[in-house]
Amino acid sequence: MKVYGISVSYYTGKLEAYLRYKGISYELRNPFSHQKRIREQAGAVQVPMIELGDGRWMSDSTPIIAQLEKERPEPAIMPEDEVVRFISLLIEDYADEWLWRAAPCRGRLSSGTEKPDRNAE
Numbered sequence: 534m535k536v537y538g539i540s541v542s543y544y545t546g547k548l549e550a551y552l553r554y555k556g557i558s559y560e561l562r563n564p565f566s567h568q569k570r571i572r573e574q575a576g577a578v579q580v581p582m583i584e585l586g587d588g589r590w591m592s593d594s595t596p597i598i599a600q601l602e603k604e605r606p607e608p609a610i611m612p613e614d615e616v617v618r619f620i621s622l623l624i625e626d627y628a629d630e631w632l633w634r635a636a637p638c639r640g641r642l643s644s645g646t647e648k649p650d651r652n653a654e
């Protein structure tokens with residue numbers, strides 16, 4: 534799997550934490566080095582985006598993780614209990630919509646100062 538993302542992006546960090554927890558290997562690619570291809574394949578450059586071996590592209594960390602959970606359910610990341618799962622989704626939404634404000638991704642994303650591609654450790 535290829536992850537197009539940058540290390541200072543909150544959402545890239547969220548997806549990388551998920552992939553590490555699940556034991557899914559991936560290659561982190563710098564979106565600036567692949568902008569033309571990403572635009573052609575996915576229509577827009579946003580991070581993180583993933584490119585799967587079967588040719589599918591996905592964007593937005595929340596639906597990416599939801600889809601990967603369907604395809605690789607073990608170990609599950611969502612609580613089994615419906616109420617606890619709802620609270621978990623609420624916390625995720627809160628973090629996605631509010632905590633990013635403290636993250637510095639916007640300035641770095643447009644400056645193009647991110648390092649080149651690297652393989653996940």
Ligand SMILES: N[C@@H](CCC(=O)N[C@@H](CS)C(=O)NCC(=O)O)C(=O)O
Pocket residue numbers: 542543544545578579580581592593594595629638639642
């Ligand atoms: N809801 C999306 C948000 C992704 C997002 O906003 N990413 C920022 C970087 S951290 C981005 O690509 N912004 C485009 C831009 O600023 O041009 C997710 O969870 O992946």
